């Protein structure tokens with residue numbers, strides 16, 4: 001049987017031990033899975049003589065054919081219970097709330113499954129329990145986007161911060177980190193923090209964190225602010241803007257490689 005578990009991005013990145021509760025067939029405690037509290041009432045099935053299969057005759061225009069089919073009365077077990085357990089009606093199992101502790105490995109991603117051997121629903125009359133499959137979901141993160149084992153983060157710089165350079169506090173999976181953005185930082189620039197991404201599943205090392213730069217342009221300027229910028233623009237020649245064509249192309253390349 002399968003159950004779902006939702007993890008945070010941090011739990012998926014570093015691994016976690018999770019207790020998962022779910023409803024499943026469990027061995028009946030009243031009869032310990034036997035199906036009756038009176039073992040003497042277990043008898044050989046009269047319909048199939050304890051064989052679990054019955055013979056039927058099929059008549060066709062070509063003649064008679066003998067067939068065997070699973071016995072319906074004893075559900076092919078060959079046994080019937082005359083006084084079945086009241087708790088499980090002879091089934092040997094009942095639905096119950098169950099809990100299992102699962103070790104979620106670091107690096108797991110949404111949609112992947114973890115198999116927990118023998119922790120699924122109990123089999124009929126003490127038959128071996130099936131496996132439990134835990135399917136992973138990962139909740140959306142407030143700050144980060146996951147791409148493979150890399151973490152993507154967007155940072156907003158004002159036009160002036162981008163032009164003159166600044167230091168920003170960047171959140172990572174391991175806590176805040178100071179990062180310098182040099183003078184002349186462009187929109188779409190990407191900085192990389194190596195090894196700050198997600199642990200490679202069943203492997204060594206971690207992915208990276210990419211910091212994608214967005215540059216904010218001011219709006220709603222008053223007269224004085226507008227005049228200051230216009231004065232600046234007159235003082236600032238085209239050489240300070242670099243090659244515009246190249247800028248557009250670089251943006252396109254960043255987008256394509258992203």
Ligand SMILES: [Zn+2]
Nearest residue numbers: 028031085088
């Ligand atoms: Zn029972």
Ligand SMILES: [Zn+2]
Nearest residue numbers: 045048071074
């Ligand atoms: Zn039978």
